[in-house]
Amino acid sequence: MKTTYVEEEESLQDLWAKLLARESASPETFSMGTLETVKLMSKDDAAIFSQLTKCMSSYNNKVFLFNQEDLYEKYGITYENLMRIEELGLICISPFLSLKIKFPEAERAAIYTKEALTSHKANG
Template structure:
């Protein structure tokens, strides 16, 4: 049985220790090998004991079923751990705080039953994130995700393209359909209450909106009338915010274009997008910008 993870960074070392502690073994220690005996061999031994006992009782069919089921669980865990290792870099520093044992136990009990590769990738990201910085993902988030289907996860990835101001998802018709919005609410990713953002610009002035940590939108009102922009939004749940950190940053140019069309349809004269490259005191910033055209 090959190595589950070979330790060559602080992050992978801690990942190995987390696996060992999670199943009741002493830590292997940093810069050593944490291999499949850490998880898979113990589970295999437990399974073989059950199988042999059932065979002695003449329950061959049940023994085969248990053997196949446990083998599948072991392979699921190995796949998730392998995906987690890809999210550590050489010489990457991680928190010295250990991962909570209750969290580890809950995590592995869940991923034993996760066989879809897309979902395994999400769980691998969660494991890596928690190892790097414990308490990043709550037990409630783990329990929410265990019931999420591949299609629901893909919908959340789609919705993540439309997030604004850290914890809101635009639910205007140009972003998500009513069906999609309701489904995200049912899964627990967003809160059900309908909210309205108020981005209103005084006459002959401008308004700055921090869309996310790296993007600033500036709305210019060159008229003598106040411009009202009030898109419908939903607030991400705590679990939704935690999971949003897992989503790879995708190209949001289409969203910016549609958002620009929305602003201009409401009377905004010009729209500029700026990349925030430095934060200073009182949230000041240096930026590089470009005008957007819907």
């Protein structure tokens, strides 16, 4: 039988327990693929993803990852980290779906989806 990281790491066991409890309370909250990915994540993968969530925003039930090097640097996220999390299937990186627009006093990220072009003030 294959051992998963969840079985080896107590902190991941806690996360797994919370996910399963939420899934039990509200079925189909998470896809089977998401649950399988979390089950197989290493402690390092979980730590990277946790930091990466600090660079995300949600709008209209969609989650957006800001493409800002200063945020990544602030939270210790490298290109290799992004590639690893994309490899796990937790994010999808596409350089064609984001655009940075700089204003004199603030920086906003303009994000295009099939539904709309949205603008968000950058966190920082």
